[in-house]
Structures are given as structure tokens and as C-alpha cells.
Amino acid sequence: MRLDKFLADNSLYSRAQIKRLMHREEVTVNGEVVKDPGFKVTDTDEVMLEGEAMRAVGLRYFMLHKPKGYVCSTDDPEHSSVLALLDDKERFGLHMAGRLDLDTTGLVLLTDDGQWSHRVTSPKHDCAKRYRVWLDDPLIDDAEQRFEEGVQLRGERHLTKPATLERVSETEVLLTISEGKYHQVKRMFAALDNKVVDLHREAIGPLELDASLGEGEYRPLTAEEVALLG
Structure with missing residues (x-):
């Protein structure tokens, strides 16, 4: 090298x-x-x-509980990167395996393993992501069916891939999608004439955000957790 x-x-x-x-x-x-x-x-x-x-550092894998106000990027001049939440000696060489918007909270994965992050983020691998969504208005009656069939996003040629919707209340739902278009969750509900007021990612594939992690906290993944997405 x-x-x-x-x-x-x-x-x-x-x-x-x-x-x-x-x-x-x-x-x-x-x-x-x-x-x-x-x-x-x-x-x-x-x-x-x-x-x-x-000495060469081995491949590293972390989960982080992203708070609002941080970006999953290193080139935003106005907002702090989620990497700023890590200790100085741990952040070098890491990148985000998938992104969340500035105002979205929840699970972010960080690694220096390019092949592993590609498996997590590539559309070819259909890695599902589960979000808890809070809405401005009550959900329409046929939302589950429409999401299962795919919805037409503004500016897109094709329908979204089938998504699973579970109602928690009239204005709180769990949504599982397997693709990651720009602002996809917000745009999917906009297609139903509704507005997302809060958004939190709970899981990526079978890997769930550690409930013991407060916002801004992180920890290394276990070998078993790395293998879940490997």
C-alpha cells in the first residue's frame, strides 16, 4: 500500500x-x-x-442514534455531520451506510467497510428499513393497500416498490420500505395528501436500534450484528 x-x-x-x-x-x-x-x-x-x-486498524462497524440537526454528510457547510458525535480517534475513515435527513432521527450505521455498506445500501439487495412515522392528518382507509401496490411519487416515472404499513394510531404508523429514494417516506405520504411531522428509523434489515442508546450515542456492532447485514 x-x-x-x-x-x-x-x-x-x-x-x-x-x-x-x-x-x-x-x-x-x-x-x-x-x-x-x-x-x-x-x-x-x-x-x-x-x-x-x-498500525493498521481493522474494519469497524458502529450504530448511532442520530438526533435532529445533524447531517449524514461531511460536506455540509451549515450543519454538523453525525461523525462529529464520535470520539476523534474513532471517526477517521468512517462513512455512513445509508443516510437520514436533517430532521429525521434514529438508526445510522457507520463503517469503513465499503463492501459491507454496499450490501446495506444497494437497491439490488432490497435491505428493508423500518420507520416510525407521525402524521399531520389521520391516515386514509386504503393506505395499506396503496402502499402495498406502490404509489406514484411526484417526479418519478415508476411506482414505489411494495411497502408494508402498520397502524399504531390514526396519526402514527410503522412503515417498512426496501428502497431509498430522496425524501421517500415524506413523498409517499404526500402522495396520500398527508404530511409527515416526525420521522424515526427503527431498523435496517433485521438490525434494530439499541433501545439503550440515547440520541447522539453510539456503540460498536457485535460480530453477530455485522453478520446480520453481511
């Missing part, structure tokens, strides 16, 4: 910052100063950055 990539993947520095540190002779491999970012390193090399031994 390229030395600059190895260091960026296993530290809080970007590759550009790593190159500057290399220029300042802050990087050594097997005791020798290395300034070439493309220098190849192996698992047996001893790599030091600013006097600290660097």
Missing part, C-alpha cells in the same frame, strides 16, 4: 496533511525518513508518524 494512503487511513490526517508531514521528516519506515508519498509499505514494516508507531 502507498505510504500516504496507509497513514491517512489510520490517522486523523488527510493525505495532503500527510504529505506535508513527510516533507518535514515526520515519517519514518523501519527507522529511515521517507518523503515519498508513493513509497510502498507492507504489514511487516514499522511505520512511525511524529514519533508514534502506526
